Amino acid sequence: MNYKLNDWLIYPDRNLIVRGKVDVKVEPKTLEVLICLIQQYGSTVSKSFILEYVWKDTIVTEDSLSKSISRLRRIFEDMYYTEIG
Numbered sequence: 001m002n003y004k005l006n007d008w009l010i011y012p013d014r015n016l017i018v019r020g021k022v023d024v025k026v027e028p029k030t031l032e033v034l035i036c037l038i039q040q041y042g043s044t045v046s047k048s049f050i051l052e053y054v055w056k057d058t059i060v061t062e063d064s065l066s067k068s069i070s071r072l073r074r075i076f077e078d079m080y081y082t083e084i085g
Contacts, residue, residue: 026075
């Protein structure tokens, strides 16, 4: 299933985020974090919920989630400024 988030198109099967003519490959777990947040739109999502959703049977620290969120922020910011720049 593909997703649309404002001007961004998300293609999970290709680990790709596209905005206009700009496309960025995204690490699978980072993309799963984004999908989790999109699917829970309108709800408050706890760290533990995201960790369970994305890393199910893997033991990870909150640092893994923090790094994924940081990557997503950087991707969306870079794509935004590339498009208007």
